[in-house]
Structures are given as structure tokens and as C-alpha cells.
Amino acid sequence: MSQLYGLLRFYLTRLFYRALGIRVNYWRRQVGELWHMSPDERGRSLERYLAEDPLHDACGGTISKLAEINRAPRMSKEVFREAAGGSEQQGSAKQVGSRFARHTAGTTGAPTHITLNRTELGQMLGVRDYCFRHHGIRLGEAEARIWGRPDKGFKARLRDFLLNRRVYYPTGTLAETEVESLVKSQSDYIYGYASLILEAARLIEQKGWEPPPVRCVICTAETVLPSQKRYLEQVLKAPVVEEYGATEFDIIAFECREGHRHLVNPWLVVEAGDGQCLISDVSRKSQSIVRYELGDALTLRVGSCALLGSFKYIDQLEGRSINRFAYLSESEKFHSSEFANLIDDYQKEHNEIFRFRIEQRSHAKFLLSVYPCPSTGAKHLKEYICDSLYKKYNCKIILSVDMAPTSKSLNTKSGYFIQNLNNINEQN
Ligand SMILES: [Zn+2]
Known part of the structure; x- marks a missing residue:
């Protein structure tokens, strides 16, 4: 029927x-x-x-x-x-x-x-x-x-x-x-x-x-x-x-x-x-x-x-x-897809599934929002990303991790990486 x-x-x-x-x-x-x-x-x-x-x-x-x-x-x-x-x-x-x-x-x-x-x-x-x-x-x-x-x-x-x-x-x-x-x-x-x-x-x-x-x-x-x-x-x-x-x-x-x-x-x-x-x-x-x-x-x-x-x-x-690159300084940059690859590796290695968004706040400074919080903890995830980037590019980044309070607050419709450097430059 x-x-x-x-x-x-x-x-x-x-x-x-x-x-x-x-x-x-x-x-x-x-x-x-x-x-x-x-x-x-x-x-x-x-x-x-x-x-x-x-x-x-x-x-x-x-x-x-x-x-x-x-x-x-x-x-x-x-x-x-x-x-x-x-x-x-x-x-x-x-x-x-x-x-x-x-x-x-x-x-x-x-x-x-x-x-x-x-x-x-x-x-x-x-x-x-x-x-x-x-x-x-x-x-x-x-x-x-x-x-x-x-x-x-x-x-x-x-x-x-x-x-x-x-x-x-x-x-x-x-x-x-x-x-x-x-x-x-x-x-x-x-x-x-x-x-x-x-x-x-x-x-x-x-x-x-x-x-x-x-x-x-x-x-x-x-x-x-x-x-x-x-x-x-x-x-x-x-x-x-x-x-x-x-x-x-x-x-x-x-x-x-x-x-x-x-x-x-x-x-x-x-x-x-x-x-x-x-x-x-x-x-x-x-x-x-x-x-x-x-x-x-x-x-x-x-x-x-x-x-x-x-x-x-x-x-x-x-x-x-506009969101293609993450900048370490005026002249040093890497592809923002690197973040997605790292988080994919992390999820595979630790059997975790969460959503994320990364925002660049200033040179080498990023904010990572995740939802829900991985059971391994925010600190573990943060160290994984910073260490991996250091090994690969010999660069140090400052990463803050923010637990998105609800899934709705984690809006990823414009992509998982948001480049906000331009705004900062304009403000300065
Ligand atoms: Zn095919």
C-alpha cells in the first residue's frame, strides 16, 4: 500500500x-x-x-x-x-x-x-x-x-x-x-x-x-x-x-x-x-x-x-x-583546508564526531568553536592541532577553543574557516 x-x-x-x-x-x-x-x-x-x-x-x-x-x-x-x-x-x-x-x-x-x-x-x-x-x-x-x-x-x-x-x-x-x-x-x-x-x-x-x-x-x-x-x-x-x-x-x-x-x-x-x-x-x-x-x-x-x-x-x-588561507604573518600562510584535514585525522584517530568552525582573529591567532565537546576534552584537541601544525610548518599558533553552547550557534553556512584578518586590519 x-x-x-x-x-x-x-x-x-x-x-x-x-x-x-x-x-x-x-x-x-x-x-x-x-x-x-x-x-x-x-x-x-x-x-x-x-x-x-x-x-x-x-x-x-x-x-x-x-x-x-x-x-x-x-x-x-x-x-x-x-x-x-x-x-x-x-x-x-x-x-x-x-x-x-x-x-x-x-x-x-x-x-x-x-x-x-x-x-x-x-x-x-x-x-x-x-x-x-x-x-x-x-x-x-x-x-x-x-x-x-x-x-x-x-x-x-x-x-x-x-x-x-x-x-x-x-x-x-x-x-x-x-x-x-x-x-x-x-x-x-x-x-x-x-x-x-x-x-x-x-x-x-x-x-x-x-x-x-x-x-x-x-x-x-x-x-x-x-x-x-x-x-x-x-x-x-x-x-x-x-x-x-x-x-x-x-x-x-x-x-x-x-x-x-x-x-x-x-x-x-x-x-x-x-x-x-x-x-x-x-x-x-x-x-x-x-x-x-x-x-x-x-x-x-x-x-x-x-x-x-x-x-x-x-x-x-x-x-x-576570501577564506582560502590562514596567515601566520604578513608573508607566511598555509591553506585553511589544513585545519579540516587535521580535524578529520583527529576524529578518525579518537573515534569522535563533532562539528567545528575556525576563525582567524589576527596573525597566527585562531578561535576554534566545536559542538559538542569531544570526550577527549578541549585541551587535548587544541594540543593536537597546535603540535601537528608545528611539526608540519614549524610554526606556532595561538589557538583558543570555545565550546559552542548549542549546535545552532555554530553557523557554518559560509564554511568552516572564517578569515577575519581584513576586519582587524581595517579596525587598526
Ligand atoms: Zn567518478
């Missing part, structure tokens, strides 16, 4: 997309076909897109060939935001019915408006369905979304119903009730912030509950350490995969069964750049996006795994560009 209900709900959601004119199946197949082509063939296909409908770069120059992309000027979020405001005004009267809006609050606080036509939204959802199917789930199956505080308004509830999604908020006073209804749900997959999924898993483990019967857990928006991933897999009894995306593009990279975060959107040209990821969207017609500065730093690697999307995958996700 519940299986039949699940199937009905899935078809209802897919019908809802169809009613909006969004062809998820069609675009998923297109995505699969494009990735099945040789790089040359795929390149020719993208060239045709550009020749038919050229893009415009940040300075208004025309881009009608792929080779012209990496010579184009970079497009900052500010430039894009201004252009988006202009095109929205022009387009609002004539095409309002066929447009979909996505909004991003952005790290700078200024919202960016993304407008998409049916084709563009269809392509994004096609990429999503393509990635999901690799892990045995389909877009439209029952989603347990572990997210911020659920919006209980009528519109949000209707949307969640139509998208076959339920939102759970596993922290705060209602945490137990929320997680209890999660484990009782017939969800097909879990989707959400790694930190909140960790909270839910911790509660499930504490209570000795059986996890919900999900077939996959998808972590988005935050870095999840290998040790945390293993813990989630063990408690939730399902594979845990990482999605890397942005509101402007939806999914950019998705983890395959072998653990590589492959580039998965065939219409995107992703340049790792120098500490700044640049993205161009060849198929986007509503808004021209050429060498858009995503604000993240990452490195790409070309492998031989053909399980999902491109041969290119994200080797290292270095977080927000």
Missing part, C-alpha cells in the same frame, strides 16, 4: 512539472547523451548553441565561439546583479508567464535575482535527475529535506506537497519531535545541510532509533569531512554523497559512487582559475553568464572515471575565495 502511494506521489510531482511545461525526462536524457559524446562532439554541440545565440560578456562583447570564453573579462557578482536588474525590467512585461525566479541572499548580503525560462529550469532539473538516478533515486520521489526552520505557511506547504518533500529541522526545542517524525517517514532520500544532517544522525544514534528507509543521503552547501561522512553512513545506513552547487546554476558537481565530485552540467564551462572559480553557461539565454566569479576557490582534476558527467572532477574544494 505504502509503495503504491509512494509511486502515486512520484507521478503526481512529475505531472506537476509537466503542467508547468518543464520536461525533466527530456532534459535528463539530453544530459546523458551529451556526456556520452566524445569531448570533441560535445564541443561541437556547444559551438552550435553559441553560434545560434551568442552570449555577452561583462563588457558587452559578443561570445560566439567556445575559444572566446577564456579570453573574455571576468564577470563579478555586482556586474551580474546590475545586468540582471536591467533585463528583469525589460523582460517582465512580455514574458512574465514563462519565467521562473530564483533568489540568492549572497555572501555579501545583496540578493541576486536569477530568472529562468522553462528550458533553462528544465535543463537544471534534468541535470538533477541525471545525478539522482546514478544513485538509484529519481527527482520527484519522497524527499526528507533537512533544512533551516520549516516555513509552515500555506504556500510553502503546498509547494512542498507538490514537490513531494517534507522539511525537518533537527535542532532547537522541537528537535526530538522533528527527528522522530523523520525516522517514521517513508522518505526515499535525505537532502540538506551536512551540519543539520549530522544533528539528526546524532539524535537517531542516541535514541537507538531505526533510521528512515532512505536509499541515499545528499549533503549540500557545506563541507563534510570524510570522518563525518562515514559516521552518517553508519547511522543512516545509506550512501552519503556530496553535491556542489550554487543558486545561479543549481548543481555544478555531484559525487559519483567512487567518491569523485564530477562536473555534471554539460552546458557549463567551469574554469578553476587562480583562487576563483569562473563559470560560463553556454545555454543560458535569459541572462548572459560569462566567466562569472562564483566566489569559491577549487581545483579541478581530469580522471578516467566515466561513471558520472565529465572526466573532470573537483579535486579540492577550498571554500570561499
